[in-house]
Amino acid sequence: MTDLGKVLVQKQALERQFDFHFETTFWEEFSIADNYGSDGVREHYDLVFKQWKDNLRYLTELVLVLNWKIYQWYGVDDTLGLTYDELWKRTDSYALETLKDSDLHHYLSILD
Numbered sequence: 001m002t003d004l005g006k007v008l009v010q011k012q013a014l015e016r017q018f019d020f021h022f023e024t025t026f027w028e029e030f031s032i033a034d035n036y037g038s039d040g041v042r043e044h045y046d047l048v049f050k051q052w053k054d055n056l057r058y059l060t061e062l063v064l065v066l067n068w069k070i071y072q073w074y075g076v077d078d079t080l081g082l083t084y085d086e087l088w089k090r091t092d093s094y095a096l097e098t099l100k101d102s103d104l105h106h107y108l109s110i111l112d
Contacts, residue, residue: 007031014068020110024058026065034069038083045087053094056103060110063091 073081
């Protein structure tokens with residue numbers, strides 16, 4: 001199975017496990033960035049966050065992907081795991097500080 005095939009199998013497993021359907025290709029994109037280490041992940045994050053931070057559904061999905069990436073790398077590659085943890089905290093804080101009313105409710109209900 002190709003690397004892309006493995007990434008897609010992981011994505012499908014996450015969708016089944018969490019009863020969640022991805023709208024973006026964030027999982028695939030960050031899986032590619034993983035190959036470039038923390039610098040590659042940070043660089044890709046900067047692009048994604050800048051482009052999608054004002055889109056509620058995509059911001060929510062970004063937080064989910066970052067969280068699942070922490071889990072994926074925990075105990076396997078601590079540098080990547082800590083990088084994803086830092087980015088997750090940054091993005092979650094942005095969402096909690098920025099979102100209001102029904103947007104905040106949507107965000108929290110998806111993450112709960």
